[in-house]
Amino acid sequence: xxxxxxxxxxxxxxxxxxxxxxxxxxxxxxxxxxxxxxxxxxxxxxxxxxxxxxxxxxxxxxxxxxxxxxxxxxxxxxxxxxxxxxxxxxxxxxxxxxxxxxxxxxxxxxxxxxxxxxxxxxxxxxxxxxxxxxxxxxxxxxxxxxxxxxxxxxxxxxxxxxxxxxxxxxxxxxxxxxxxxxxxxxxxxxxxxxxxxxxxxxxxxxxxxxxxxxxxxxxxxxxxxxxxxxxxxxxxxxxxxxxxxxxxxxxxxxxxxxxxxxxxxxxxxxxxxxxxxxxxxxxxxxxxxxxxxxxxxxxxxxxxxxxxxxxxxxxxxxxxxxxxxxxxxxxxxxxxxxxxxxxxxxxxxxxxxxxxxxxxxxxxxxxxxxxxxxxxxxxxxxxxxxxxxxxxxxxxxxx
Amino acid sequence: xxxxxxxxxxxxxxxxxxxxxxxxxxxxxxxxxxxxxxxxxxxxxxxxxxxxxxxxxxxxxxxxxxxxxxxxxxxxxxxxxxxxxxxxxxxxxxxxxxxxxxxxxxxxxxxxxxxxxxxxxxxxxxxxxxxxxxxxxxxxxxxxxxxxxxxxxxxxxxxxxxxxxxxxxxxxxxxxxxxxxxxxxxxxxxxxxxxxxxxxxxxxxxxxxxxxxxxxxxxxxxxxxxxxxxxxxxxxxxxxxxxxxxxxxxxxxxxxxxxxxxxxxxxxxxxxxxxxxxxxxxxxxxxxxxxxxxxxxxxxxxxxxxxxxxxxxxxxxxxxxxxxxxxxxxxxxxxxxxxxxxxxxxxxxxxxxxxxxxxxxxxxxxxxxxxxxxxxxxxxxxxxxxxxxxxx
Numbered sequence: 001x002x003x004x005x006x007x008x009x010x011x012x013x014x015x016x017x018x019x020x021x022x023x024x025x026x027x028x029x030x031x032x033x034x035x036x037x038x039x040x041x042x043x044x045x046x047x048x049x050x051x052x053x054x055x056x057x058x059x060x061x062x063x064x065x066x067x068x069x070x071x072x073x074x075x076x077x078x079x080x081x082x083x084x085x086x087x088x089x090x091x092x093x094x095x096x097x098x099x100x101x102x103x104x105x106x107x108x109x110x111x112x113x114x115x116x117x118x119x120x121x122x123x124x125x126x127x128x129x130x131x132x133x134x135x136x137x138x139x140x141x142x143x144x145x146x147x148x149x150x151x152x153x154x155x156x157x158x159x160x161x162x163x164x165x166x167x168x169x170x171x172x173x174x175x176x177x178x179x180x181x182x183x184x185x186x187x188x189x190x191x192x193x194x195x196x197x198x199x200x201x202x203x204x205x206x207x208x209x210x211x212x213x214x215x216x217x218x219x220x221x222x223x224x225x226x227x228x229x230x231x232x233x234x235x236x237x238x239x240x241x242x243x244x245x246x247x248x249x250x251x252x253x254x255x256x257x258x259x260x261x262x263x264x265x266x267x268x269x270x271x272x273x274x275x276x277x278x279x280x281x282x283x284x285x286x287x288x289x290x291x292x293x294x295x296x297x298x299x300x301x302x303x304x305x306x307x308x309x310x311x312x313x314x315x316x317x318x319x320x321x322x323x324x325x326x327x328x329x330x331x332x333x334x335x336x337x338x339x340x341x342x343x344x345x346x347x348x349x350x351x352x353x354x355x356x357x358x359x360x361x362x363x364x365x366x367x368x369x370x371x372x373x374x375x376x377x378x379x380x381x382x383x384x385x386x387x388x389x390x391x392x393x394x395x396x397x398x399x
Numbered sequence: 400x401x402x403x404x405x406x407x408x409x410x411x412x413x414x415x416x417x418x419x420x421x422x423x424x425x426x427x428x429x430x431x432x433x434x435x436x437x438x439x440x441x442x443x444x445x446x447x448x449x450x451x452x453x454x455x456x457x458x459x460x461x462x463x464x465x466x467x468x469x470x471x472x473x474x475x476x477x478x479x480x481x482x483x484x485x486x487x488x489x490x491x492x493x494x495x496x497x498x499x500x501x502x503x504x505x506x507x508x509x510x511x512x513x514x515x516x517x518x519x520x521x522x523x524x525x526x527x528x529x530x531x532x533x534x535x536x537x538x539x540x541x542x543x544x545x546x547x548x549x550x551x552x553x554x555x556x557x558x559x560x561x562x563x564x565x566x567x568x569x570x571x572x573x574x575x576x577x578x579x580x581x582x583x584x585x586x587x588x589x590x591x592x593x594x595x596x597x598x599x600x601x602x603x604x605x606x607x608x609x610x611x612x613x614x615x616x617x618x619x620x621x622x623x624x625x626x627x628x629x630x631x632x633x634x635x636x637x638x639x640x641x642x643x644x645x646x647x648x649x650x651x652x653x654x655x656x657x658x659x660x661x662x663x664x665x666x667x668x669x670x671x672x673x674x675x676x677x678x679x680x681x682x683x684x685x686x687x688x689x690x691x692x693x694x695x696x697x698x699x700x701x702x703x704x705x706x707x708x709x710x711x712x713x714x715x716x717x718x719x720x721x722x723x724x725x726x727x728x729x730x731x732x733x734x735x736x737x738x739x740x741x742x743x744x745x746x747x748x749x750x751x752x753x754x755x756x757x758x759x760x761x762x763x764x765x766x767x768x769x770x771x772x773x774x775x776x777x778x779x780x781x782x783x784x785x786x787x788x789x790x791x
Contacts, residue, residue, distance in 0.1 A: 024516040031515050038517035224423040238772035239765045240730035250757040254444040255437040335533040342737055349536055365543035373536050380531035
C-alpha cells in the first residue's frame with residue numbers, strides 16, 4: 001500500500017502550481033464543484049471543532065482526573081512500582097533500538113515521547129519527573145546498545161521474554177502486609193489505561209500460541225482434531241465478543257471446582273484471549289496456506305519429522321508472511337478491550353463513566369470521550385505506523 | 400516379495416495408521432473429560448444456588464417494559480415475546496445499518512481513489528480517523544456527546560424537509576395508511592412482479608444477444624413507475640403524510656426515532672462504512688489498469704468502462720471481505736447495550752437479571768448470533784458463486 005503511494009509518476013510535463021491546481025482540483029466543472037464542496041466541508045468541520053475545543057470545552061475535567069484515567073484507583077504509595085516497570089520497558093526499548101535500529105528517527109521519536117508528554121501535558125510533579133527519567137533511561141539504553149551490541153543482544157531478548165511476568169509481578173505486588181511499597185494491589189484497584197494495557201498485552205501473548213495451535217489443528221490430517229478446531233474457530237467467530245465476555249464473567253466461576261475463585265479481571269483476560277485466539281488462528285492459517293508444498297517435501301527429504309518440519313521450516317515462513325495482518329489483529333484486540341467496561345471493569349472507558357458521575361463534572365461527556373477517543377486513536381495509529389516502519393526495515397513479506 | 404516383507408511388519412505401536420487412530424481417541428477422551436469436568440462443576444454450582452437447567456422459564460410473565468418495540472408488547476407478555484422483540488430490533492438495526500453503510504462505504508471507496516486532491520484527502524482522513532477508534536467509545540460518544548446534547552424539544556433544530564432534531568429524539572415525516580392503502584399494497588405487489596418479469600426478460604435478452612442492457616435500472620424504473628401510477632390513479636392518497644411537530648414538552652407526529660436508535664445506527668453505519676470503504680478501494684484497485692485502457696481503446700465511455708469492465712471484476716474481490724464486514728456490523732450491534740437500545744442482547748441481559756438464568760440466556764443469545772452469521776454467510780456465498788459464474 002505504502003509502496004504504491006511512494007512511486008512517483010513519470011514527469012511528462014513541467015509541473016507548476018497552476019497546472020497542479022488545474023489537474024487535481026479543477027479538471028472539469030464537476031471536479032471544481034467537488035473541490036468547492038470539499039473545501040466547504042473542511043472549513044466547516046475544522047472551524048466547528050476548533051471553536052469548540054478552544055472556547056466551549058472545559059478541559060479541566062481531564063487535567064483534574066488525569067491520574068484516574070491513566071491508572072484508575074491504583075494505590076498512590078505503590079505507583080512507583082508502575083514507573084519501575086515502565087523504566088524497565090524504556091531501557092529495553094532503548095537497548096533494542098541501539099542494537100537493531102541505530103540511525104532511525106523513529107527510535108529518537110519513541111524515546112523522546114515521554115519527555116514530550118511531560119512537557120506538553122499538565123502532569124503532577126512526580127509523574128513529570130518520572131516521564132523525563134524514562135527518556136533519560138531509554139537514551140542510556142540506546143547508548144549501551146549502540147556501544148556493546150554483541151554483549152547485550154542475548155540479555156535484551158531475555159529481558160523481552162521476562163517483561164510480562166515482571167510487569168504483572170510489579171503491578172500486583174507480593175507483600176501481604178497492609179502497608180509498604182510492595183503491598184499487594186488487588187486487581188479491582190487496577191484501572192484506566194493501565195488496565196487496558198494489561199488486558200491487551202495478556203490477551204495478545206496468550207492468544208498467539210493458542211491461535212497457532214488452532215491453525216495447525218485446522219490443517220491437521222486427523223479428522224477429530226480438525227473438526228474440533230473448525231468448530232471452535234467458527235463458533236467463536238460467529239458470536240460477538242460481548243457475549244463471550246459475559247460468559248466469562250458469569251459462567252467461568254461455575255465451571256471451576258467448588259471453592260476455587262477467579263477474579264473479575266482474570267475472567268475478562270480469559271474471555272478476550274479465547275476470543276482473539278480464534279481470529280488469530282484464521283490469520284495464521286492464511287500464512288500456512290501460502291507455503292508451497294515443496295517446502296514440506298524438501299523438509300521431509302532432509303529427514304525432518306513432522307514436528308520439526310513445522311517448527312523449523314513452515315511456521316517461521318508462514319508467520320513472517322502474516323506479520324502485517326497479525327499486527328492488525330493485535331490493534332483490534334487493543335480496541336476491543338474497551339468492551340470490558342460493559343461487564344463493569346474500570347478500564348479507560350469504564351473509568352470515564354465514573355469521572356462523569358462526579359457532580360462537578362456533570363455534562364462534560366464530549367470532553368471526556370473526545371479525550372478517550374484520542375488516546376485510543378493515538379495508540380492504535382502509533383502501533384500501526386511503528387509496525388509499518390519496522391516491516392519496511394526488515395523487509396517483511398518481501399522475500 | 401510383498402508377502403515375505405509383510406511377515407516382518409512393523410509393530411502396531413510404531414505403525415503410523417494405528418498411532419493416528421490412537422491419537423484421535425486420546426484427544427476425544429481428553430476433550431470429553433475436560434467438558435464433563437466443567438459440566439459437573441457447573442451442575443454442582445447451580446444446584447447449590449437451587450437452579451436446574453431448563454428453558455421452561457421463558458413462558459413466564461416478563462414484567463418489564465421495553466422502550467422500543469416493532470410489535471405490541473407490554474409487561475404482561477412472556478419472556479419469549481420479549482426476546483422476540485429484541486431479536487426484531489437487532490434485525491432492524493442490522494438491516495438499516497448495512498444499507499446505509501454500504502452506500503456510504505462505496506462513496507468513500509470511490510472518493511479515496513478520486514483524482515480530486517481535496518476529495519481524496521478528505522476520504523483518506525475519514526478512513527484513518529475511524530479505523531483507529533474503538534467502536535464502543537465511538538458509540539458512547541455519539542450517544543452522550545451528540546444525540547443527547549441536541550437542544551430541548553422546544554428549541555428543536557428543524558432541518559429542511561421537516562426533520563426535527565431534539566434531545567428526545569429525531570422526528571421525520573412518515574406516512575399513515577389510509578382506507579385505500581390495501582389496494583395500493585396490491586398495486587405495489589403487481590409492480591414488484593412486473594419488475595421481476597422485466598428483470599428476467601432483459602437478462603434472457605442479454606444472454607441471447609450478448610448485449611448488456613441496464614437491467615437493474617429498468618427493473619427499478621418499472622417498479623417506480625407502477626408505484627407512482629398507483630399513487631396518482633387512486634381516488635384517495637394511500638398514505639397521509641404526517642409531519643412531526645412539537646406538542647408541549649414532547650415531539651409527536653411523523654416518526655420519532657429515539658436517540659438510542661439514532662446513536663446506534665448512525666454510529667454503526669459511520670464506523671462500518673470506513674471499513675467497507677477500504678474494501679471497495681482495494682477491490683477497484685485490484686482491477687489492473689490495462690483493463691481500463693483496453694475498454695477505452697474499444698470505444699467504451701467512462702460509465703460503460705466502470706459498469707461493464709471494472710465493476711464486475713472488482714465485485715469478485717470485494718464480496719468476501721464485504722461479507723465479513725456485514726457480519727461484523729451484525730455482531731457489533733450487540734453494543735446496543737452501551738447506549739440502552741433494546742436489542743436481543745440487551746433484552747436477554749434484562750431477562751437474565753430477573754430470572755438468574757445466566758447459562759440458558761447466554762446459550763440462547765450465542766445460538767441466535769450464530770444463526771445470523773450462518774444465514775448471512777450462506778447468502779453471501781450463494782451470491783459470490785453467482786458472480787463467479789461470469790468467469791470462464
